[in-house]
Amino acid sequence: RVIMGIESSCDETGVGLVRLHDDGTVELLADEVASSVDQHARFGGVVPEVASRAHLEAMVPTAERAFATAGLKLSDVDAIAVTAGPGLAGALLVGVSAAKAYATALDVPLYGVNHLAGHIAVDTLQHGPLPTPVLALLVSGGHTQLLRVDDIASSITELGSTVDDAAGEAYDKVARVLDLPYPGGPPIDKAAKQGNPKAIAFPRGMTGPRDAKFDFSFSGLKTAVARWVENAERAGDQVPVNDVAASFQEAVADVLTAKAIRAAREHNIGTLVISGGVAANSRLSELAAERCAEAGIELRVPRPRLCTDNGAMIAALGAHVVAAGRSVAPLDFSANPGLPVNVVSL
Numbered sequence: 625r626v627i628m629g630i631e632s633s634c635d636e637t638g639v640g641l642v643r644l645h646d647d648g649t650v651e652l653l654a655d656e657v658a659s660s661v662d663q664h665a666r667f668g669g670v671v672p673e674v675a676s677r678a679h680l681e682a683m684v685p686t687a688e689r690a691f692a693t694a695g696l697k698l699s700d701v702d703a704i705a706v707t708a709g710p711g712l713a714g715a716l717l718v719g720v721s722a723a724k725a726y727a728t729a730l731d732v733p734l735y736g737v738n739h740l741a742g743h744i745a746v747d748t749l750q751h752g753p754l755p756t757p758v759l760a761l762l763v764s765g766g767h768t769q770l771l772r773v774d775d776i777a778s779s780i781t782e783l784g785s786t787v788d789d790a791a792g793e794a795y796d797k798v799a800r801v802l803d804l805p806y807p808g809g810p811p812i813d814k815a816a817k818q819g820n821p822k823a824i825a826f827p828r829g830m831t832g833p834r835d836a837k838f839d840f841s842f843s844g845l846k847t848a849v850a851r852w853v854e855n856a857e858r859a860g861d862q863v864p865v866n867d868v869a870a871s872f873q874e875a876v877a878d879v880l881t882a883k884a885i886r887a888a889r890e891h892n893i894g895t896l897v898i899s900g901g902v903a904a905n906s907r908l909s910e911l912a913a914e915r916c917a918e919a920g921i922e923l924r925v926p927r928p929r930l931c932t933d934n935g936a937m938i939a940a941l942g943a944h945v946v947a948a949g950r951s952v953a954p955l956d957f958s959a960n961p962g963l964p965v966n967v968v969s970l
């Protein structure tokens with residue numbers, strides 16, 4: 625069966641096509657993404673109105689490209705999955721409306737699915753079926769969570785999350801302080817490779833004995849970096865951008881991996897999957913690999929292209945939802961900007 629996935633929760637318009645095989649494996653056929661990130665860069669963050677308009681313009685051309693790459697026709701589609709939330713309301717509505725139109729025209733079932741679960745499900749396109757249970761460290765622009773996944777199609781439990789900024793948000797804010805472009809993840813990753821991660825001892829938030837075990841905090845780290853840079857500038861020193869980037873990145877990777885390993889141990893889970901845009905970070909996967917090897921935990925990190933927002937992740941999740949025989953969404957469902965992570969499909 626061919627599943628079409630539509631993603632429009634933030635600033636990426638994504639259309640993915642996958643094939644669900646009888647043995648439950650899911651094969652990637654096409655993954656086309658159009659991003660409006662350049663239109664937001666000068667604002668240092670996504671402008672919702674601009675994103676919605678860009679989705680509207682990009683949706684049909686992106687879908688056409690996906691079908692062309694896969695060598696398929698619209699009539700080959702057996703089911704459609706669309707991101708129902710969480711995300712920006714206006715942006716989500718463009719994808720949901722498009723999905724309803726395609727589903728009605730093609731007379732195929734429609735599934736409204738969770739964007740965050742999609743970030744995890746995408747790993748099955750690269751590494752095959754997920755073992756159960758699996759621990760997911762979801763690190764993206766808007767979320768930072770540790771999740772216990774007992775069934776990717778139906779059962780996700782939150783073990784902890786950030787109490788303030790998401791990891792990706794911290795990257796974007798620190799990039800601004802360092803005069804690096806938006807989004808901040810890739811340029812900080814690059815600068816950090818030339819810097820010394822031990823140059824500055826930035827704080828590791830929420831790691832004290834009295835802090836919640838699986839929660840995160842990144843706003844203190846962000847403020848510490850801003851203050852450090854300010855002080856250097858006030859003293860008339862040239863800011864050592866590479867060292868600041870490397871030291872900041874080390875603090876983020878240290879906290880994320882330490883807590884993930886702790887959660888895996890306490891919940892007796894043998895596999896960790898790291899996903900979401902920040903999973904594309906080179907130091908995070910490197911440190912996670914080291915620490916997982918020490919702890920005897922299997923590590924799965926999808927390739928960077930699959931970590932950031934795309935339509936294939938929604939198609940992949942849709943395929944698992946179809947395979948599990950979950951119910952089809954009524955055609956009058958709406959987008960839910962605050963959809964909680966435990967609701968995998970509507």
Ligand code: ATP
Pocket residue numbers: 633634635710711739763764765766767791792793795796807808809810813900901902903904905906931932933
């Ligand atoms: P959410 O999934 O929470 O709704 P989102 O969809 O906007 O948020 P993603 O597209 O999954 O988020 O991730 C975008 C984030 O990933 C940005 O904050 C970006 O800076 C960060 N990011 C991308 N590449 C890297 C990298 N190499 N290192 C660190 N962060 C990165």
Ligand code: MG
Pocket residue numbers: 634635636765933
């Ligand atoms: Mg994005």
Ligand code: FE
Pocket residue numbers: 739743764765900901932933
């Ligand atoms: Fe995302």
